[in-house]
Amino acid sequence: MSMSMTRDNLWEVTSRTIVYAAIGAALYAVLVQFSFLLPGTANVSLRPGFAIVTFFGVAFGPIVGLFTGLVGNAIGDQISGWGLLTSWNWSVANGLVGLLAGLLPVYLLSGISNKIVMAAAAAAIAVIVGFLFVFTDLIIGTADTFDTALSANYLPVVISNLISAVILTPILVLVWEPIKEQMGR
């Protein structure tokens, strides 16, 4: 069960897919500008806006999730001046998280009937697996050793985004579900 997504319409690209993807990416680029440092850490900042990636994946499917993470992160970097492609592998990692958040409810987690638990589980697995892509920093040279990639890149981003995604995705799903029913979607 993944909201209104089924295995048959998972890869459909309609005007609805395009608009939701664009809104997700724009929201992510805007809301990701809000962040605060996790107490007791030096470099782990919480980014509540990250939950937009997992929520759009869970609610509207893998294509919307992929676009939200990939384009939203790239444009967020673009707006800050960092550049659209400077950290292209991080944008891909964000996109993978959105993609997985869209796929997991339909495949791996389809047995979970509680939407809140399912949303939290999908978000958590998607973050842990999707961000493995940041280990490409070892090839690109942004991280010199596995230890650096793990302790300076992967773990901080996973801890921070896991907290945001696991708490905020179910809240957004909880609010969206009745509205979706009301709208007949």
Next chain:
Amino acid sequence: MNITPRYLGRGSWLSGRDPRVLILSLAIYVFAVIQVWDIRILAVMWLIAFTYYRTAGIPFRAVRLNWGYVLFFVTFVVLANTIITGGELRGARLEELHIYGRVPLLNTPISAESVTYAIAQLLRFTSMAALGFPLAFAIAPGDIGPAFARLGIPDKFAYAVEMTFRFIPSLAADVRTTIDAQRIRGYDWERAGRGPVGKLTRTVPIMVPVTINAIVGAEDTIDAMDLRGFGTGRRSWLRQLAMGRVDRLVIGAFLVLFAVITVLSFSGLTRLWTPPFLISLAGG
């Protein structure tokens, strides 16, 4: 919070180029620079990048905060890499390093090699940012969709990219309005919550209404697109892009740079090179 994309390079030489030039130049440069650790080559590439940046005519006062963010982030990456990797920089063995001293508590060696490595990282990232800035500030907002479409991205996704840029200003305004509306109800964004969960849940009164309003409001856009038969045939773009001779020359120059760097890299000539004067400072 000003996060609206700004067309700061309007009228500059670079803004007059086909927007695909700015996208392709950055992509080619990124794949070239990531092969290089030799700071002599990086210095040349850095000069090329900043010469290119100058042609975008972006006023510094308008982007100094962005540059501040870039420098802060680059410094963090450089320090994290240097401190954590310590003696294992680019495969160098600890006994080969020319050590100046050690970081207190962490005992990480600060050596001629680690300083060179830090300089190399700094040159790489600042030059990549220099090529990224024109993409952010010297492309007319209306050119983004057609540029991606002409680069071979399916029309629907190119349209989605353009739409994303168009949604950003209105969504940023929605965020500001929502914060103000919640403040009137007694909500204080600045007040710290208790622990990470408390801090996150304090963002709910902003996140939820902004997100749900955006989704509900999207129905009008979806209806408008459906009524105009979006996606039923090949899309045409109001803005027609045509690459001129100068545009081809710029892309060609970046391709030559990429080819030269790739050859040097395969020949083993782009590895970390430590300047002799840095080695002599260590008494080596």
